[in-house]
Amino acid sequence: xxxxxxxLEANATAxxxxxxxxxxxxxxxxxxxxxxxxxxxxxLMLPNSWSDSGKAVDASAxxxxxxxxxxxxxxxAHCRHSAIAELAEALxxxxxxxxxxxxxxxxxxxxxxxxxxxxxxxxxxxxxxxEPRQGFATHFDQMESFIVQVSGRKLWYLYDDMVGLPRPLQxxxxxxxxxxxxxxxxxxxxxxxxxxxxGWVHDARTLGSASVHVTLGANLQQASYAHLAAEAVRSAxxxxxxxxxTAEARVRGRGRPKLSADNQAA
Numbered sequence: 543x544x545x546x547x548x549x550l551e552a553n554a555t556a557x558x559x560x561x562x563x564x565x566x567x568x569x570x571x572x573x574x575x576x577x578x579x580x581x582x583x584x585x586l587m588l589p590n591s592w593s594d595s596g597k598a599v600d601a602s603a604x605x606x607x608x609x610x611x612x613x614x615x616x617x618x619a620h621c622r623h624s625a626i627a628e629l630a631e632a633l634x635x636x637x638x639x640x641x642x643x644x645x646x647x648x649x650x651x652x653x654x655x656x657x658x659x660x661x662x663x664x665x666x667x668x669x670x671x672x673e674p675r676q677g678f679a680t681h682f683d684q685m686e687s688f689i690v691q692v693s694g695r696k697l698w699y700l701y702d703d704m705v706g707l708p709r710p711l712q713x714x715x716x717x718x719x720x721x722x723x724x725x726x727x728x729x730x731x732x733x734x735x736x737x738x739x740x741g742w743v744h745d746a747r748t749l750g751s752a753s754v755h756v757t758l759g760a761n762l763q764q765a766s767y768a769h770l771a772a773e774a775v776r777s778a779x780x781x782x783x784x785x786x787x788t789a790e791a792r793v794r795g796r797g798r799p800k801l802s803a804d805n806q807a808a
Contacts, residue, residue, distance in 0.1 A: 545623060546616060546647060546754070550601040567599035575599065577612040580676035580745070583718060588612055608649050613677025616645040619756065626756060633688065633758055640761045648696070648746075648753045651675050676747040680721045684708050685759040687738040691730040694753035698736060699724035701743035708741045709763060709772075716743055730755070 552564065567574045577588035588607055608614055616622070620630040620643040634641040651674050682704055689698070701721045705712055721743050729749065730736055738744055740763065 546614070546645060549616070549622075550604055569599050571617075574617060575604070576615040576617070577604065577607045578615060578677045579612045580679040583679055584715070585677075585679045585681070608647070611649055611675050613649070613675075614647040615677070616647075619643045619645045629690075629756075630758055633760065637686075637760050637762065641758055642761075643756055643758050646677060646753075646755050646757060648677050648748045649675055650694075650752045651748050651750055674747040676745060678745065679715060680718075680743060680745040681715055682708065682741050682743045683738070683759070684712065684740055684763065686740050686762050688758040688760070689730065689736040689738065690756045690758065691732055691734045691736075692754045692756060693732055694751045695732075695749040696730050696746050696753040696755060697749050698726075698728045698730060698744060698746045700726040700728070700738070703739075703741055704743045705741040707763070709768070 549567070569575060569577075571587075579586050579588070604614065620627045620641070623645075626643050626645075630641045630643050680699075680701070701716075701724055704716055704720065705714075728736060
């Protein structure tokens with residue numbers, strides 16, 4: 543948590559490799575951090591209206607969003623933190639698959655002076671009932687997830703397996719009816735680890751104090767025969783497209799072929 547606070551206060555963090563020169567934070571799914579809030583069965587991402595460029599991050603605005611109940615997600619923490627990098631590398635060697643890590647910070651369930659009306663306005667809703675503090679709506683992931691609780695406590699709900707071994711493009715948000723009733727309810731304390739197989743529907747929320755956890759995601763679907771077959775088909779299609787475009791370019795380059803009188807008659 544101290545490292546996350548330092549990143550925000552400096553408005554910069556190293557990216558690309560541990561020890562790299564820190565660069566300004568960029569907001570967005572493909573950037574350094576995101577702010578998310580579960581609301582009425584959906585995951586709402588706070589839009590970045592903090593600068594004309596739409597990229598620069600204002601640390602004070604992030605703190606305000608946390609105060610309103612949004613969860614902060616630091617993407618690719620394995621590229622920013624040496625201990626997390628070592629953990630991800632060790633897990634990758636054990637599983638024989640790529641492993642990445644994100645850090646999730648969810649505010650307390652009832653923060654002092656929280657303005658739920660402001661949070662509702664931030665996501666474009668008139669409702670002020672945003673309890674409990676939950677960053678992501680009920681969902682499943684396409685990767686194997688290892689949850690490492692670092693600070694605070696968090697309550698996790700695990701539902702029935704919705705999609706067995708989902709592929710990367712299988713992304714759907716289950717409705718309340720599809721998710722059904724939680725089959726397991728687990729409380730994680732600092733030092734606890736929870737493994738959630740891909741396709742297993744889940745959600746989580748804070749218990750009183752703020753929560754910080756690290757999620758290690760293992761892309762085991764890329765180590766399957768299905769992935770190998772899909773990549774082979776994709777590669778073959780790309781080569782066929784290139785061959786077709788090359789042939790068309792050659793025809794355009796030398797003009798229309800001249801035909802003999804016999805061929806023209808035919």
